[in-house]
Amino acid sequence: MKSKRQLQKESTRQKIIDTAYRIYATEGFSASTARIANEAGVSHGTVFAHFKSLNELLECIIGEFQISLAAEFHDMGESSASVSDFLDAHLKVLIAHEEFYLRLITERSLLPEEVQYVYADNQSTIAHHFNLLLSREIKNGIVKEVPVHMLFNTWLGMIHYYLWNKDFFSPDEPVLARYAGDLKHTFISLITK
Amino acid sequence: MKSKRQLQKESTRQKIIDTAYRIYATEGFSASTARIANEAGVSHGTVFAHFKSLNELLECIIGEFQISLAAEFHDMGESSASVSDFLDAHLKVLIAHEEFYLRLITERSLLPEEVQYVYADNQSTIAHHFNLLLSREIKNGIVKEVPVHMLFNTWLGMIHYYLWNKDFFSPDEPVLARYAGDLKHTFISLITK
DNA sequence: GATTATATTGAGTATACGCTCAATGAGTTG
DNA sequence: CAACTCATTGAGCGTATACTCAATATAATC
Numbered sequence: 001m002k003s004k005r006q007l008q009k010e011s012t013r014q015k016i017i018d019t020a021y022r023i024y025a026t027e028g029f030s031a032s033t034a035r036i037a038n039e040a041g042v043s044h045g046t047v048f049a050h051f052k053s054l055n056e057l058l059e060c061i062i063g064e065f066q067i068s069l070a071a072e073f074h075d076m077g078e079s080s081a082s083v084s085d086f087l088d089a090h091l092k093v094l095i096a097h098e099e100f101y102l103r104l105i106t107e108r109s110l111l112p113e114e115v116q117y118v119y120a121d122n123q124s125t126i127a128h129h130f131n132l133l134l135s136r137e138i139k140n141g142i143v144k145e146v147p148v149h150m151l152f153n154t155w156l157g158m159i160h161y162y163l164w165n166k167d168f169f170s171p172d173e174p175v176l177a178r179y180a181g182d183l184k185h186t187f188i189s190l191i192t193k
Numbered sequence: 194m195k196s197k198r199q200l201q202k203e204s205t206r207q208k209i210i211d212t213a214y215r216i217y218a219t220e221g222f223s224a225s226t227a228r229i230a231n232e233a234g235v236s237h238g239t240v241f242a243h244f245k246s247l248n249e250l251l252e253c254i255i256g257e258f259q260i261s262l263a264a265e266f267h268d269m270g271e272s273s274a275s276v277s278d279f280l281d282a283h284l285k286v287l288i289a290h291e292e293f294y295l296r297l298i299t300e301r302s303l304l305p306e307e308v309q310y311v312y313a314d315n316q317s318t319i320a321h322h323f324n325l326l327l328s329r330e331i332k333n334g335i336v337k338e339v340p341v342h343m344l345f346n347t348w349l350g351m352i353h354y355y356l357w358n359k360d361f362f363s364p365d366e367p368v369l370a371r372y373a374g375d376l377k378h379t380f381i382s383l384i385t386k
Numbered sequence: 387g388a389t390t391a392t393a394t395t396g397a398g399t400a401t402a403c404g405c406t407c408a409a410t411g412a413g414t415t416g
Numbered sequence: 417c418a419a420c421t422c423a424t425t426g427a428g429c430g431t432a433t434a435c436t437c438a439a440t441a442t443a444a445t446c
Binding site for chain 1: 221298299300301302303309310337339340343344346347349350351352353354355357360361375379380382383384
Binding site: 202237239 | 391393394
């Protein structure tokens with residue numbers, strides 16, 4: 001049984017996390033700690049009672065994001081039977097988290113070193129499943145004989161390029177949802193013989 | 194005939210520009226105006242005697258960069274007879290300016306709005322030539338029938354992805370020079386029937 | 387050579403931000 | 417109810433940084 005105090009503390013911490021996540025997703029990582037505290041309805045000092053520093057707050061939020069993405073990517077890998085399925089699933093996950101993911105990739109240089117390689121892990125999980133499916137389809141003669149890691153990089157490159165140039169491709173609505181069809185179709189056309 | 198004063202002024206301005214360019218290319222856009230003044234061997238105030246604000250300095254430097262890139266891309270378009278030539282030329286230009294270009298794309302969010310769309314112009318010039326060459330090769334049955342703008346975006350996506358993940362692909366030496374062969378080879382394999 | 391024009395200087399100002407800490411008051415314990 | 421614990425508060429500190437301006441030094445002009 002948790003004491004009233006514990007519950008209060010956890011709830012405050014969660015309020016900070018949720019608020020920071022929302023602000024970061026909508027406005028980027030340059031939001032100040034004062035701003036976050038304000039919107040979370042707590043005092044400025046409270047932020048530092050829960051997190052030793054801004055960096056620690058960032059690491060916590062980005063870490064949690066990374067963990068939940070990793071879980072979704074894992075499930076996705078299990079349930080995809082073909083490259084086409086896999087691309088759909090991959091897009092679906094990214095579409096669901098587009099806002100925050102977009103900030104993460106466009107403002108990476110503002111982030112502490114500790115989280116700079118946030119994707120490395122995730123992407124190697126994805127790469128693993130992707131490569132299995134692709135190798136099979138290459139062996140079956142459906143897909144061209146190009147090194148699988150290059151195919152994977154091409155796919156991620158396309159997606160990131162659209163995200164990265166969202167302002168150009170789709171300033172007022174999510175990019176990925178809008179171009180998912182084109183992206184998938186183009187990629188499939190390119191990799192098949 | 195320019196007066197001694199004019200020459201002095203222009204030389205000071207140029208020193209500031211050159212120094213800022215060098216520092217931005219090697220360390221990124223978070224360098225302070227004091228730092229730039231210091232390394233340029235002028236006083237802090239001098240920077241603001243030549244540029245109304247930091248933003249104006251940034252706009253000037255990035256604008257000049259953009260103009261010189263545009264010129265090189267233009268020449269490149271003229272002299273490329275095939276898609277393969279074109280890719281080589283494109284890579285060559287980017288390789289020559291990799292450091293600054295990399296900062297531009299990885300730290301874009303730090304830059305003033307006025308320069309956010311720095312590539313739009315450049316890329317439409319490139320796109321124009323690229324599309325001409327590709328359309329021809331599609332008509333000749335060499336290249337797959339995929340919308341040319343998607344092919345162009347795929348190519349830029351690959352390049353930017355490698356630049357953007359330089360720390361991962363090639364932390365200690367230029368990425369593009371190292372992977373130019375792989376990038377071009379993969380892209381050509383993918384687009385040809 | 388005296389006077390004027392101006393490029394340069396650098397100490398100083400204003401602001402923003404991360405972070406601290408003594409004070410406060412609500413919750414817990416005996 | 418009294419004593420204690422601890423989450424929360426917010427004014428205040430230190431630092432970084434863009435930008436200003438009166439003073440200075442040097443070139444141009446007569």
